[in-house]
Amino acid sequence: MHILKQIDRFLEKIEGHLIVLILSLMILLSFGQMVLRNFFDMGIVWGDTLLRQWVLWVGFLGASIAVRHDKHISIEVFSGLASLFCKRIIKAFARFSAGIISGFLAWAAWSFMLFEKDSQSILFLDIPVWIFQTVLPYSFVVISLRFLLSSATFFANDSEQALK
Amino acid sequence: MTALGIILLALLGVPLFAVIGLSALASFYNAEIDSAAIFIELYRVASNPTLIAIPLFTFSGFILAHGRTPERLTRVSQSFLRGIPGGVPVSILIACAFFTALTGASGVTIIALGGLLYPLLLKEKYGENFSLGMITSSGSLGLLFPPSLPLILYGLIAQVSVDKLFIAGIIPGMIMILIVSAFAITRRTQSSESFSWPEARSALLDAIWELPLPFLILVGIYGGFFTVTEAASVTVVYVILVETFIYKDLDIFKDLPGLMKDSMVLVGSILIILGTAMGFTNYLVDEQVPMTILATMKEYIHDPLTFLMVLNVFLLIVGCMMDIFSAIIVVVPLIIPIAQSFDVNMVHLGIIFLTNLEIGYSTPPVGINLFIAATRFNKPVLKLYLAVLPFLGLRLIGLILITYVPAISLFLVDWVSR
Numbered sequence: 001m002h003i004l005k006q007i008d009r010f011l012e013k014i015e016g017h018l019i020v021l022i023l024s025l026m027i028l029l030s031f032g033q034m035v036l037r038n039f040f041d042m043g044i045v046w047g048d049t050l051l052r053q054w055v056l057w058v059g060f061l062g063a064s065i066a067v068r069h070d071k072h073i074s075i076e077v078f079s080g081l082a083s084l085f086c087k088r089i090i091k092a093f094a095r096f097s098a099g100i101i102s103g104f105l106a107w108a109a110w111s112f113m114l115f116e117k118d119s120q121s122i123l124f125l126d127i128p129v130w131i132f133q134t135v136l137p138y139s140f141v142v143i144s145l146r147f148l149l150s151s152a153t154f155f156a157n158d159s160e161q162a163l164k
Numbered sequence: 165m166t167a168l169g170i171i172l173l174a175l176l177g178v179p180l181f182a183v184i185g186l187s188a189l190a191s192f193y194n195a196e197i198d199s200a201a202i203f204i205e206l207y208r209v210a211s212n213p214t215l216i217a218i219p220l221f222t223f224s225g226f227i228l229a230h231g232r233t234p235e236r237l238t239r240v241s242q243s244f245l246r247g248i249p250g251g252v253p254v255s256i257l258i259a260c261a262f263f264t265a266l267t268g269a270s271g272v273t274i275i276a277l278g279g280l281l282y283p284l285l286l287k288e289k290y291g292e293n294f295s296l297g298m299i300t301s302s303g304s305l306g307l308l309f310p311p312s313l314p315l316i317l318y319g320l321i322a323q324v325s326v327d328k329l330f331i332a333g334i335i336p337g338m339i340m341i342l343i344v345s346a347f348a349i350t351r352r353t354q355s356s357e358s359f360s361w362p363e364a365r366s367a368l369l370d371a372i373w374e375l376p377l378p379f380l381i382l383v384g385i386y387g388g389f390f391t392v393t394e395a396a397s398v399t400v401v402y403v404i405l406v407e408t409f410i411y412k413d414l415d416i417f418k419d420l421p422g423l424m425k426d427s428m429v430l431v432g433s434i435l436i437i438l439g440t441a442m443g444f445t446n447y448l449v450d451e452q453v454p455m456t457i458l459a460t461m462k463e464y465i466h467d468p469l470t471f472l473m474v475l476n477v478f479l480l481i482v483g484c485m486m487d488i489f490s491a492i493i494v495v496v497p498l499i500i501p502i503a504q505s506f507d508v509n510m511v512h513l514g515i516i517f518l519t520n521l522e523i524g525y526s527t528p529p530v531g532i533n534l535f536i537a538a539t540r541f542n543k544p545v546l547k548l549y550l551a552v553l554p555f556l557g558l559r560l561i562g563l564i565l566i567t568y569v570p571a572i573s574l575f576l577v578d579w580v581s582r
Contacts, residue, residue, distance in 0.1 A: 019428045020421045023223065027404075030216060030397035034390060048393075051216045055435075056206075058219055062425075062432025063181075071429050072179035073437065073487050075530075090176055097173055098182040105185045105440065108199035115200055136203060136439075143436075 004149060011142065012068055015061045022061075026054050046124035053132040060139035067146040072098075092154035099147030106140035113137055166190055180490050181436040188444035195447070205442035213393050214320050219431045220396035221311050224403045225267035226427040227420070228374070231413035234276045236371040237262055242284070243367040247359035250349030252288045253298060256281045257341050257348070260299075261306030265378060268313030274303040274533060278540050289353045297551035298348065300537040301559065304525040305340060307488070307518055308333030311381050311395065314488050314521070317434070318514045321496045326392045327385055331580055332511045332573045336519060336566045343562045344555060373406045386580060434489045441490075445497040454501040461502070468506040472567050475499070476520060483524015484531040491521055515573040519566050523559050526552050 029044075030051055037043045066072050074094070117130040170190075174183040188202045209215065241259045245251035259281070264273045278299050285295035307314055310330035319326035368375075380402070381395045390398065408416045414423075448454070465471050482491050496517065503513050526533040528549040538545045566572055 016421075016425045020424050023219065023424045023428060026216070026219065027223075027397065027400055030220065030393070031401050034394040034397050037394075038390065048213055048216070052210050052213070055215050055219055055431075056210055058428045059432045059435030060439075062428035062430070063436040064432070065425065066429045066433045066436075069429065071433055072181065073433050073490055074177045074179045075174050075485060094173075094177040094179075097178050101178075101182040101186045101189070104189055104199070105182075105202070108189070108202050111198065112200035112203040133207075139436075 008068070008146065008149065012065055015065055019058050019061050019065075022054050022058050026051055026058070049124055056132070057135050060135045064139040064142045064146070067143050067150070088154055092151045095147045095151035095154065099144050099151060102140050102144035102147060106137055106144055109133075109136040109140050180486075181433075181440050184437065184444055184494065185440035188440055188447070191444070191447060195451075197447075201447075202440060202443035205446050206439040209320060209438060209442055212320055212323075213391070214316060214326050216393045217311075217316055217326070217396035218313065218320075218434075219428065220393075220400045221268060221313060221316065222431050223424060223427045224396075224400045225272070225313075226423045226430075227403050227407050227414065228263075229267050229272050229276050230419070230423060231407045231411060233266075233374055233407075233413075234259075234263060234280060236367075236374060238277065238280050238284075239367040240364075240371045240375065243360070243364040246363075250345070250352035252284060253290065253348035253351075254345045256285070256298065257302055257305060257345055260302040261309060261337065261341055262378070264304065264306030265309035265312050268311075273306075274299065274536050274540055278303075278537065282541060290351065293547075293551040294351060296537065296541060296543060296548060297553070297555050298344070300533050300548055301526045301552050301555035302344070303533045303537070304522040305344070306337065307522045308337035308340070308515065310334075310378060310385075311392075311399065314492060314518050315514070316392070317489060317492050318496060318517060321492055322500055322510055322514060324510045324514060328511050328577050328581075329514050330382065330385065330392070332515055332577050333518070335572050335576055336515050336562075339565060339572065340519070340522075340559060340562045343558050347554070347558055373410055377402070434493075437490050438493050441493045442497075445494060449497060449501065454498050457498075458502045458505055468508055469568065471503075471506045472508070472516065475503075475516070476563065476567060479517060479520035480524055480527060483521040484527040484529075485524075487532060488518075488521045488525070491524075492517070509570060509574060511577060512570045512573045516563075516567050519563050523556065523563060527556060528552070 029047055033043050033047045033051075063072075113130050113133045113136060116133055117128070121129045170183060170187055173186070174180065185202070189199055192199050192201060237259045238256075241255035241262075242252065245255040245258075248254075256277075260273055260277055263277055267273065267276075282295055282299055285298070286292070290298075306312070310333065312333075315329045315333060316326050318324070319329050377399065381399060384390050384395050384398065385392060404416070404420070407414050408420070414420065461471070461474070465474065479491075479495075482495055486494075499513070499517075500510070503510075525531050528534060534545055534548045534552065537543070538548055
């Protein structure tokens with residue numbers, strides 16, 4: 001458990017750094033494109049395509065971090081009404097379900113990426129599309145594991161409290 | 165049966181992307197479609213240039229929310245309306261609307277501005293209920309003004325030009341502010357302070373770098389200088405320069421990386437819903453689900469007005485159950501085919517949609533702003549239910565106007581494109 005949590009924190013650090021790097025590049029590239037287009041009447045042909053792929057990257061990396069900070073959008077009707085103990089059980093169950101579903105979505109994302117790999121489509125400059133799509137299966141796998149890990153933590157804490 | 169189970173999961177607090185993902189997985193499995201197809205639609209959306217505007221505007225909003233922009237905005241609007249009867253609440257409405265438009269996601273307004281504004285109202289001897297109700301319901305006022313995120317997202321999903329939406333929201337947004345302002349003026353108290361030109365001037369000079377921002381965006385787009393996406397990149401560079409080098413509210417190396425991460429967590433939580441939902445709603449449209457609903461509706465509803473009335477009731481319920489982003493992603497694709505058959509203009513539909521969801525934010529029992537305000541001001545949610553009621557009524561009047569008089573939304577669009 002302890003090692004898993006350490007790996008988890010380490011991954012979040014890398015994901016965070018990647019977001020900062022990619023978003024900074026996005027700001028520079030999009031501003032550069034704007035300047036080139038408006039003042040010099042030119043632009044980088046593949047610039048916008050790359051920018052849109054980067055949006056998916058920062059977005060899905062963000063979605064992966066969102067699990068750790070409980071920032072995923074959900075409807076919470078019951079948890080507002082239930083007692084503290086019930087709330088924890090419901091939360092653990094909700095996270096467990098989200099983890100299992102994300103696992104299936106990771107599988108779907110993986111086969112989606114393989115389809116693109118087989119079709120050999122090129123994004124620009126000979127870079128195949130599927131390389132950019134790796135972020136999809138990656139983030140769903142991490143999201144799935146993070147949900148499972150946090151639901152396990154909830155259960156572990158509860159049994160500890162019950163023993164006390 | 166499966167559907168009931170899925171709804172139960174949603175109510176138990178399973179994240180929406182997973183709930184929608186499960187629906188997609190289940191129906192694709194039944195229809196013997198490879199589950200990989202869920203993500204095809206995501207990449208179709210990713211080919212829309214406007215997508216880039218979303219992370220850029222979100223990040224700009226986060227920077228503004230974490231600098232001292234809220235204080236400066238409040239000071240300007242307050243110093244100019246000081247001494248006028250009802251000036252304080254009206255200045256609060258304007259500051260909230262301005263701030264919500266720039267930051268997009270509306271819960272932020274209550275958190276960032278609430279703490280400044282609530283004591284201000286109490287000091288001017290406005291009642292506790294009036295003050296709480298006003299701040300809670302103004303938390304979403306301003307969603308209709310550019311460059312609000314929900315407007316961009318609607319444009320992306322409904323494939324409507326964001327330029328048009330930006331301009332269509334201006335008059336409806338102002339009407340909402342005017343209606344609530346009129347009410348606030350009837351409740352005016354004797355203001356303790358009077359207008360002072362030196363203070364107004366100094367407040368104006370203090371905020372001189374932030375105030376032009378929405379106009380810069382609008383003039384840039386309508387003057388033909390840049391596209392919505394370019395406007396987003398100009399805004400983000402401008403905001404970074406102003407907040408770190410001119411106001412020095414934030415440190416470029418100490419504060420910005422954290423804000424980048426936090427803002428992309430928000431973008432990610434929206435994008436992942438987009439990712440799982442677009443494939444699913446597209447499947448539902450292919451399966452003629454909206455058309456089946458339409459056929460049933462057509463037995464009872466024959467004119468667009470009745471349709472819009474039913475739509476309003478439906479959207480108010482959606483708006484109080486779901487947050488605005490997932491509501492747009494999930495509901496818009498299903499409503500569009502129906503609305504088209506009733507000849508509703510897509511830009512007008514967008515404004516109706518957002519106005520409804522904006523009101524839904526503070527609609528009891530589960531509107532999210534009620535809970536945010538309850539936590540922020542440490543009051544029981546039940547007290548807030550009562551406090552927002554008069555404001556809810558007023559905004560419903562605004563909604564009815566906006567819904568049944570399309571010209572309110574379309575007049576400026578037509579005028580500009582002439």
